[in-house]
Amino acid sequence: MRIFSGIRPTGEIHIGNYLGAIKNWISLQEKNECIFCIVDLHALTTPYKPKDLEKNITETAIVYLAAGLDPTKCILFVQSDVKEHAELAWLLGTITSLGELKRMTQFKEKIRKHPEYINASLLNYPLLMAADILLYQTDLVPVGKDQQQHVELTREIARRFNRKFGKVFKEAKVLLPKMGARIMSLQDPRKKMSKTDDPKEYIELFAKPTEIRKKIMAAVTDPGKEIKYNPTKKPGISNLLTIFSLFSGKSIKELEKEFKGKGYERFKKSLVKLLINSLEPFRRKRKELLSREVYIKEILQKGARRARIIAQSTMQEVRKKMGLI
Ligand code: AMP
Numbered sequence: 001m002r003i004f005s006g007i008r009p010t011g012e013i014h015i016g017n018y019l020g021a022i023k024n025w026i027s028l029q030e031k032n033e034c035i036f037c038i039v040d041l042h043a044l045t046t047p048y049k050p051k052d053l054e055k056n057i058t059e060t061a062i063v064y065l066a067a068g069l070d071p072t073k074c075i076l077f078v079q080s081d082v083k084e085h086a087e088l089a090w091l092l093g094t095i096t097s098l099g100e101l102k103r104m105t106q107f108k109e110k111i112r113k114h115p116e117y118i119n120a121s122l123l124n125y126p127l128l129m130a131a132d133i134l135l136y137q138t139d140l141v142p143v144g145k146d147q148q149q150h151v152e153l154t155r156e157i158a159r160r161f162n163r164k165f166g167k168v169f170k171e172a173k174v175l176l177p178k179m180g181a182r183i184m185s186l187q188d189p190r191k192k193m194s195k196t197d198d199p200k201e202y203i204e205l206f207a208k209p210t211e212i213r214k215k216i217m218a219a220v221t222d223p224g225k226e227i228k229y230n231p232t233k234k235p236g237i238s239n240l241l242t243i244f245s246l247f248s249g250k251s252i253k254e255l256e257k258e259f260k261g262k263g264y265e266r267f268k269k270s271l272v273k274l275l276i277n278s279l280e281p282f283r284r285k286r287k288e289l290l291s292r293e294v295y296i297k298e299i300l301q302k303g304a305r306r307a308r309i310i311a312q313s314t315m316q317e318v319r320k321k322m323g324l325i
């Protein structure tokens with residue numbers, strides 16, 4: 001199977017990104033042809049400083065490598081290094097309606113969050129994501145729940161293109177994790193953990209033990225004191241149980257039993273310990289990688305060369321079918 005996914009280099013990558021996406025990429029790379037992208041062009045659609053972007057691209061590459069992506073098993077590259085992404089996005093825009101783009105939940109959320117920065121590319125964001133996916137004849141797109149709607153639109157665009165111009169694209173399917181597809185904010189467990197929100201709401205993948213302790217102990221819980229999984233009635237504890245389960249490999253049922261009658265504080269203290277131990281190897285690898293900038297650049301350049309070959313071959317077909325000589 002061909003797998004494609006990406007993350008925007010927009011800041012600190014958190015345990016939601018890890019549990020919703022990256023963790024699954026690690027196992028997928030063993031048996032599939034995987035392509036993982038740092039989608040820098042997507043990162044330009046929300047406010048950013050040019051100076052920070054380069055740093056964030058390197059940081060995202062470090063996250064990929066520290067989390068366990070292996071450049072000998074998958075292609076790692078930066079989106080803007082392969083020009084075909086922007087080119088195909090433009091072409092896909094010609095067969096997508098304004099209404100379809102305006103209906104996207106992420107667009108509606110982002111214009112609410114940044115009313116001062118409603119740019120046309122924010123609306124066209126799903127076209128570029130569709131181009132990312134379709135250029136590589138992708139079978140599966142492993143992402144968190146918030147991206148499902150974009151993958152579904154991508155399928156619709158692929159179908160429409162194939163019907164109108166002749167078959168070029170595969171209809172990629174979304175691949176959601178069974179658990180962890182939507183990790184919630186630590187301060188408001190009814191909204192998703194997001195890296196553009198207040199740092200109190202998320203735990204960065206490379207967080208220091210002191211930060212982990214502070215943020216988990218301050219995480220919002222629910223009335224009562226029972227450790228029980230019930231996302232509607234107990235969203236706070238349910239979110240922490242999900243995080244606990246995914247990092248420990250224990251089922252929610254086992255955890256409920258283990259912490260029966262022990263109260264929130266004992267549970268949180270154990271979670272702190274677990275997170276400190278689980279994130280420590282990431283921090284160690286990050287430290288190692290920070291001094292290897294040339295090595296990282298080489299990986300990304302080699303990745304871009306390999307990606308370009310696939311992308312160019314798809315684009316050649318697209319151009320021919322659309323009548324562009
Ligand atoms: P982004 O940071 O928006 O580029 O997201 C990168 C990946 O992480 C995507 O696959 C998202 O679906 C996933 N993701 C982002 N936030 C969460 C979250 N709170 N829970 C689970 N997955 C998430």
Ligand code: TRP
Nearest residue numbers: 004005006007008039129132133
């Ligand atoms: N839009 C995705 C997000 O915000 C990132 C992304 C861009 C992506 N292109 C992609 C994910 C292609 C999967 C496949 O998380």
